């Protein structure tokens with residue numbers, strides 16, 4: 001219905017937002033209503049979600065939406081980053097505090113899992129690359145640590161599932177977020193019971209899976225009362241593509257055939273939309289995952305440690321008393337000399353939080369390269385290195401894709417970094433289309449519109465997105481210089497591979 005409003009809740013690494021998507025028939029208007037920090041809380045060695053704070057901020061956002069749009073608010077959908085979860089007891093109480101994935105409890109878990117089941121077998125069953133934070137490894141660490149919560153639990157809910165449950169009273173595991181866990185079979189769409197069994201994780205903790213775009217139910221009455229919803233208001237809680245990357249990719253202005261995407265945020269997720277999973281040993285060896293998407297698509301992608309490098313530099317300098325904006329950081333990077341050094345953004349050295357500028361310098365020193373000295377130089381190395389890494393992944397993607405990849409669509413907060421966009425076009429040698437910045441919220445909204453029947457398909461949603469957002473295209477320059485730079489990273493990565 002024209003004028004109706006869908007609320008997208010998007011929980012990202014640095015902030016959470018409640019965004020309104022107003023459906024105007026021919027177009028969509030996106031307005032950010034509320035933003036709040038999604039800070040993690042560290043206690044001892046553990047790192048947790050501040051889940052009650054986040055939930056109360058979501059309610060605050062909904063109540064702001066009701067003040068602004070009244071009964072035009074028709075639905076709400078939640079997406080978060082992947083892999084994190086909470087346990088519920090048989091009465092639906094949350095047990096314990098959900099951990100944040102950068103918690104060190106997963107150290108050694110990949111190795112333990114591989115002892116219980118060959119990595120090739122796990123991949124053939126789940127299609128997910130062995131990243132340190134996968135839910136499988138998190139749950140395995142609990143098994144090893146005494147299993148108290150798991151034993152008391154009757155159900156696992158991923159974080160968006162948990163928020164949906166609190167909002168609607170309905171428990172369900174939504175498919176896209178479940179598929180990040182490394183516990184779901186990408187071909188049949190069922191839980192990978194064989195994997196769970198081999199890991200000693202009880203299968204009964206995993207429940208019904210719903211498709212993205214399912215109306216779970218109305219907002220609970222008690223929730224409506226708490227936030228002062230007008231009498232007669234009727235808000236549906238929709239399970240959207242509740243993994244943020246699933247929503248980001250759904251929210252692209254892509255036409256049929258434009259398969260390649262880069263979802264650019266804390267992580268850079270570079271991949272293609274495919275019709276079926278690729279579960280070969282080669283896909284595993286090259287570090288690809290098959291994540292379930294909206295509209296029955298598979299996202300064949302790899303995780304690159306993305307703007308995290310730049311975000312963590314910013315955090316370090318802020319702690320030293322210098323607050324730099326992202327725009328300022330891009331500017332000083334662009335002013336610094338080019339191609340001085342290259343780092344592998346996925347080196348384990350960069351995975352944990354803490355003094356990123358020092359780590360980048362350390363990496364350059366250890367690999368016998370010029371060590372950057374100024375902030376601009378450090379950021380230039382980080383930015384060029386990201387683009388070079390994209391190229392290495394791009395070459396592999398091309399070999400897996402049965403159609404040529406003629407362009408790349410970059411979406412998400414990172415697509416505001418025009419210097420990085422230009423470096424990416426140069427490194428890849430194809431046109432890069434940047435936008436929308438708000439792809440995740442837009443994809444979340446579009447999936448709600450489909451769930452409530454305002455539009456009929458993902459394609460129709462993307463037509464709507466194309467009519468509603470501006471994009472900017474970057475064309476490749478200086479390609480021969482860039483290919484020399486990319487080769488420096490390629491040989492660095494290969495020499496490090498052969499050392500391990």
Ligand code: LFR
Nearest residue numbers: 080081082083244245267303
């Ligand atoms: C992006 C993302 C990635 C996932 C990583 C950890 O925000 O969701 O897709 O691999 O965060 O959950």
